Amino acid sequence: MRIGELATRTGVSVRALRYYEEQRLLAPERSPSGQRHYPDGAVDRVELIQQLYAAGLSSKSILELMPCVVSGEATPELLDRLAAERDRINRRITDLVSTRGRLESVISNATESWRTGRPCRPH
Amino acid sequence: MRIGELATRTGVSVRALRYYEEQRLLAPERSPSGQRHYPDGAVDRVELIQQLYAAGLSSKSILELMPCVVSGEATPELLDRLAAERDRINRRITDLVSTRGRLESVISNATESWRTGRPCRPH
DNA sequence: CTGAAACCTGACGTTGACGTCACAGGCAGA
DNA sequence: TCTGCCTGTGACGTCAACGTCAGGTTTCAG
Structure with a gap:
């Protein structure tokens, strides 16, 4: 094609x-x-x-x-590179999961303070 | 400071x-x-x-x-933005998990073909 | 055969999150 | 007072993964 x-x-x-x-x-x-x-x-x-x-x-x-x-x-060096990239991806995943958790708590917190009329606990 | x-x-x-x-x-x-x-x-x-x-x-x-x-x-628009970012992060996470799986299968496959002396199934 | 659409190469533009450099003023110890 | 490091403000450089444009060639449907 x-x-x-x-x-x-x-x-x-x-x-x-x-x-x-x-x-x-x-x-x-x-x-x-x-x-x-x-x-x-x-x-x-x-x-x-x-x-x-x-x-x-x-x-x-x-x-x-x-x-x-x-x-x-595959050479040993290539396998090392592959493992290194996998590890980097793993780190990115855990970072993203952590960030998502933070965002979700912000969302639920803000939603709550919105529902109940604006008293918002100071972070 | x-x-x-x-x-x-x-x-x-x-x-x-x-x-x-x-x-x-x-x-x-x-x-x-x-x-x-x-x-x-x-x-x-x-x-x-x-x-x-x-x-x-x-x-x-x-x-x-x-x-x-x-x-x-929080305003409703801000909550929408937050949710949208959370969704984007979720998509990134699933993409990364998928990629990690692919890399891992490549690694195990290549490791195996290395251990057993180079016959490698054609992908 | 012909005209539009797809393709070619080459080259410059874009974007975001900084790095780097030049040059000048500010601050603490001896 | 002097010295050396920290800080200030521009302003230009970088890097990757493309976007975009110019100017010309190829392909194909009618």
Whole structure:
């Protein structure tokens, strides 16, 4: 498929797909006239890339971990990197859970003080 | 306390503290010579700001939600905003959990293929 | 064959949360 | 008084992941 279809099917922009290629996260074939041609598997791959971006990984990290993720190749260093990223994600999760708890208590507190007519305990 | 002490006590840079003030997230008093003077509560406040930044909120969002968080003041719109941010955090958490699961399966798969001498199932 | 839509490369613009630098004034100990 | 660190205000730099625009080529439906 060509770049436009891949874009619509993944929901990412054409520009982003070209950027991913620039970062060597994708390597589509080229037609004789120079147009990019992607295999079907590119859809999953792009979604994986998006997921890793969303998890806070940089292009460089994704690039390093990509061979391991797609083909299972692994060196001890790659496994360490993977574990390190997993740990970072774990930390982010616990941080977010904590923040959510704080927001929820703020919400219930504020809702209560709203319902009962504005006496609000000072934090 | 002055800005340097607040910086060391919170772990954020002096520049960041001045930036927060520029964003009206802090409003320290000034000594006659113009130096900023923070109350003790500023430490907690800065840590709250950091926590909200880490949760993906922008300066603007933090500014809007701040009165509600610190003093419990709430309008229906503010409560909606708070709930919306909580929902966004929830989505981020579920996304991160999913990504963590994926990474973990990659890790166990790669570890296995490493232990057993490199036959790796094709994803 | 033709015109619109999709594609190409290259290059500059954007955004947020600061880093960094220059230059000047303020403060405490010796 | 001197010295050295802290603080002040600009103002420009950074970085990543794209957005956007210009100017030209390719593809395809009619």
